Amino acid sequence: MPHNTTEINQRLRKSGYRVTPQRQLILDAVCQLGEHVTPESVYDHVHRTAPTLSRATVYRVLHFLTEQRILTMVHMADGRLAYELAGPEPHHHLVCRTCDSLLELPHSVLRSFRRAMDSQYDFEIDVSHVSFFGHCTDCRNSAGA
Amino acid sequence: MPHNTTEINQRLRKSGYRVTPQRQLILDAVCQLGEHVTPESVYDHVHRTAPTLSRATVYRVLHFLTEQRILTMVHMADGRLAYELAGPEPHHHLVCRTCDSLLELPHSVLRSFRRAMDSQYDFEIDVSHVSFFGHCTDCRNSAGA
DNA sequence: AGCCCTGCTGCGAAAATTCGCAACAAATAG
């Protein structure tokens, strides 16, 4: 999951924002830490190389990069937020409430639902990263026994 | 939005839980305050008649009543959680990111999506109260101008 | 070089949320 630093930097600068060392460190951390990283794990990671970088900045930059659509945000099972690098195509998840297993879904699974909301309610749903909760095959089978 | 106290109380007791004054007060507060009430507004409300009832208890009881499916939980636009009395039928929302307007959807709008996840992934989605974010007719039109 | 303007950060305080634990109270057993 490498990110093209120069392309993102240009995008930010073009919008009038600045590419600060803190933003680069935080973005690097999110990418290195992988999927669904929490603010606290980002803070722990960057704090090693930049001890003065504050928690507030971590939260602010994660929000900021999400607004700029460089990161996406997702609600975890416990209600907390996690972030990851926005890929070229959004994806979503099925999360089992029993075993916490996580299935990845392509964006296309929401196509017909989004179309229906658009035609029925004239409302354009804008989703980049959603988790749906429920129960997976295995847990349904073992529960039935 | 009145709730049948005796029926809920029986349900709780039958499961081995207790119906405490705190739980009754908090449930009453949620019902009186209407849709999408926040923990803080519940606390403010109950605190008037029960000054010793603590914030921790408010959070715990809201979680508890949600587990028992007496309340439902929903993520608001700002990421915070809100609660409301679980009706006989779940409902969902379309929330405009521009004007914050809120449209209510019947549970049935998710039927075909849930069926698709069940058949394609053998995963049973369990949703009681979801918000989808996007842009409403009016805001799309004024943005286009 | 200076001078603005504005974006951004660090800091500490505040607010929101969770946690551990001792005390309490309702149900239960004996």
Place this chain on the structure above:
DNA sequence: CTATTTGTTGCGAATTTTCGCAGCAGGGCT
């Protein structure tokens, strides 16, 4: 009836997240 167990709460501390504000720093301008 007392003893025990177990669910529940209040309290205070810890943790997480937000906020306000003063000051720094980059970029433009002269």
